[in-house]
Amino acid sequence: MHEWALAEAVLSSATEIAEKEGLSEVTEVKITVGELQQIEVDILEFALSQLKTAKFGKTKFKIETKKAELKCRVCDHRWFFGEQKIDRETAEAIHFVPEIAYICTRCPECGSPDFEIMQGRGVWLERVKGVK
Amino acid sequence: MVDPRISSINESLKEIRNIITVVSGKGGVGKSLVASTLALTLAKKNYKVGLFDLDFTSPSTHIILNIQGLQPKEEKGIVPPKVHDVSYMSIIFYSGQYSLPLRAADASNALIELLSITRWEQQDVLILDMPPGISDATLDIIRFVKRIQFFIVTTPSQLAYATVEKLLDLLSELRMPIIGILENMKRTSLPSIEAQVEQKAIRFLGDLPFDEKIEEAIGNTEVLLDTAFARKLEEIVSKTPLF
Ligand SMILES: Nc1ncnc2c1ncn2[C@@H]1O[C@H](COP(=O)(O)OP(=O)(O)O)[C@@H](O)[C@H]1O
Ligand SMILES: [Mg+2]
Ligand SMILES: [Zn+2]
Numbered sequence: 001m002h003e004w005a006l007a008e009a010v011l012s013s014a015t016e017i018a019e020k021e022g023l024s025e026v027t028e029v030k031i032t033v034g035e036l037q038q039i040e041v042d043i044l045e046f047a048l049s050q051l052k053t054a055k056f057g058k059t060k061f062k063i064e065t066k067k068a069e070l071k072c073r074v075c076d077h078r079w080f081f082g083e084q085k086i087d088r089e090t091a092e093a094i095h096f097v098p099e100i101a102y103i104c105t106r107c108p109e110c111g112s113p114d115f116e117i118m119q120g121r122g123v124w125l126e127r128v129k130g131v132k
Numbered sequence: 133m134v135d136p137r138i139s140s141i142n143e144s145l146k147e148i149r150n151i152i153t154v155v156s157g158k159g160g161v162g163k164s165l166v167a168s169t170l171a172l173t174l175a176k177k178n179y180k181v182g183l184f185d186l187d188f189t190s191p192s193t194h195i196i197l198n199i200q201g202l203q204p205k206e207e208k209g210i211v212p213p214k215v216h217d218v219s220y221m222s223i224i225f226y227s228g229q230y231s232l233p234l235r236a237a238d239a240s241n242a243l244i245e246l247l248s249i250t251r252w253e254q255q256d257v258l259i260l261d262m263p264p265g266i267s268d269a270t271l272d273i274i275r276f277v278k279r280i281q282f283f284i285v286t287t288p289s290q291l292a293y294a295t296v297e298k299l300l301d302l303l304s305e306l307r308m309p310i311i312g313i314l315e316n317m318k319r320t321s322l323p324s325i326e327a328q329v330e331q332k333a334i335r336f337l338g339d340l341p342f343d344e345k346i347e348e349a350i351g352n353t354e355v356l357l358d359t360a361f362a363r364k365l366e367e368i369v370s371k372t373p374l375f
Contacts, residue, residue, distance in 0.1 A: 002210060005208055005249040008143070
């Protein structure tokens with residue numbers, strides 16, 4: 001369950017930001033989660049609630065999921081990763097390392113493996129709000 | 133927007149005392165073979181050793197070490213399995229037998245991901261097997277990983293050494309700690325690059341013979357440790373202050 005590792009990473013960088021901005025208390029942390037990585041948002045939320053330090057006592061963790069959008073570098077076609085069927089084993093590997101998508105995903109128009117992940121790859125810390 | 137993985141990389145590596153990065157300007161000089169044999173050699177000396185294959189597009193150490201049927205444990209992150217007394221991590225656990233066409237930015241992303249989610253147990257040393265050259269992987273390691281030392285591999289060929297010299301100049305400019313340069317695939321018919329290394333005020337670690345027996349030792353660590361190559365590497369390791 002590597003949602004725990006991600007939660008820890010989110011908290012450690014949110015702490016860093018809060019310290020840099022001199023926040024004594026964090027009121028809101030906004031996180032986006034890319035669909036590509038298929039994070040279990042429930043587990044992520046639970047992990048955040050278990051791992052959080054005093055600074056995050058009253059923090060609202062807002063989690064938004066983003067569709068994984070891909071763009072072919074050869075023919076410019078854009079599509080969503082979610083439209084593709086993949087087996088469980090590969091899905092699991094992509095969960096740990098999203099770039100594993102390159103072993104099985106091809107441009108639906110031209111068949112190229114040379115595409116860009118435009119958005120919706122992994123976990124991002126969108127913003128940290130708080131009081132000084 | 134902040135990438136939360138970055139601040140957790142050193143957190144994930146905090147139980148590790150020393151990090152040795154095996155690098156070269158060129159491919160095919162024996163980095164993977166040296167990194168794997170170094171890991172086995174140090175493990176045999178009872179050090180706690182980790183080996184992390186960071187050559188994501190051309191991973192090789194799993195073949196040298198015959199890694200089969202193993203998978204990292206999921207435990208609030210991923211815990212590398214132990215094989216031949218070495219804690220081992222590679223993208224191969226996720227990419228399997230498939231080819232993984234990665235552009236540099238994607239390889240870099242995958243590298244950051246694995247560095248940040250891998251939970252290393254306490255280790256005396258973690259050995260990183262790198263792709264060749266001074267591109268993303270090397271720059272990422274320099275940027276994100278604290279406390280690294282570089283272990284440089286070349287061959288006697290001027291073609292290899294010329295690229296190593298460039299790498300060396302960059303690492304020196306960035307004040308990166310360098311353990312020294314190892315000359316691999318030495319054949320008596322070729323002059324050594326030792327004198328050139330010494331001009332650079334870098335430690336020449338020694339040379340490893342070109343060993344005809346290496347091919348049959350690939351995938352069999354006992355045979356590998358018994359080759360002239362491995363015995364010479366052990367000799368070099370015992371007289372080199374690695375950490
Ligand atoms: N000292 C040596 N004697 C004989 N063959 C060697 C020696 N060192 C490496 N090799 C062989 O050379 C090839 C490249 O080695 P490898 O470790 O994959 O290089 P790199 O990681 O630098 O690309 C492999 O086939 C390996 O078995
Ligand atoms: Mg290699
Ligand atoms: Zn296309």
